[in-house]
Amino acid sequence: MMAAQPVVESAVPVTQREASHSINAPEASVVTNTDTQSQASMPALAGLRHQLRSKRQEVQNKGADGKKSDATSATPASALERIAQRAQQVQVSPERNDEDELEPEEEIYQWRPMQPIEVAVKSEVTPTQLKKALEHEKTPEMGAKLIEEAVAQDAWSALVQRLETAKMVEQLALNSAFVRQGDQISLTLRPSHAHLHNEKAQQELEQALNHVLGEACSLNITVGQEGETPLELRERLYQQKLTSALHSLQTDPNVQFIERRFNAQLDSDSVRPI
Known part of the structure; x- marks a missing residue:
């Protein structure tokens, strides 16, 4: 009985070594399989690297224009641009007519002064104003003064004032220019008063x-524009007085002050000499 015990006890360690060997065996097989798979995937990785290098080389060979266009087309629109496009799509109505979509033509720019350009007005009496002055209704006092001045300056005007006709x-004589040569008297009647000339009026x-x-003198009357009649002399004297009166008012300090203070303007047609 004592000799059989060692045999049984020695059998146990043998069993444990076998078990440990059997347990460690799968680990070795797993390691072996992993190494095999890594060795098999190495050619595939090398091929991918080669393809990537080829792609990179092609991209580098492209021109700068191609890069810019690709980069521009590939760049996505910004958020603000997308919002603006969306707003335009909402605002545009599909029912709008073509006439509504037409934009009004822009007006051609024309320069305009900010302030009106003031034109200097000359103080001289124009022919139109002189013509109006001829139509002025003169006061009796002014008429008498003009006759007196005309008689003092012109012999024919003085002679007409002495006539008793x-x-x-008298109007025939006042509207005629006088020229005398010896016993010949020639009168040039203005065409506007030609109706005054007749044989009876000439004899008288x-x-x-x-x-x-x-x-005794011989009188001859013709129609024309020569010379200066007594009435034209009176009107010339009146025009001189009118020009002097207008200039006197325009240069008067009081009148100028009123024009500046009240933004007024002198009515030249209302001016009358005295």
Whole structure:
């Protein structure tokens, strides 16, 4: 009995070594399989690297223009641009007519002054103003003054004032220019008063002249524009007075002050000499 015990006890360690060997065996097989798989995947990785290098080489060979266009096309639109596009799509109505979509043409720019350009007004009396002055209704005092000045300056005007004739004959003399050569008197009647000339009026005027002159003279009357009539002399004197009166008012300090203070303007047509 004592000799059989060692045999049984020695059998146990043998069993444990076998068990440990059997347990460690799968680990060795797993390690072996992993090494085999890594060795098999190495050629595939090398091929991928080669393809990546080829792609990179192709991209580098492309021109700068190609890169810019690709980069531009590939770049996504920003958030603000997408919002703006979305807003435009919402605002545009599909029911709008073509006429509504037409934009109004822009007006051509034209320069305009900010302030009106002031034009200097000359103080000289224009021919139109002089013509209006001829139509002015003169006061009796002004009429008498003009006759007095005309008589003092012109012999023919003084002679007409001494005539004792009818008013129509007097108007014939006042509207005629006088020229005398010896016993020949020539009168040039203005065309606007040609209706005053007739044989009776000429005879009456000739008699009145002979009476005032104290001698016999022959009278000849023609229609024309030569010379200056007594009425034209009076009007010329009146125009001189009108020009002087207008200039006096325009240069008057009080009138100038009123024009500046109240933004007023002198009415030249209302000016009358005194």
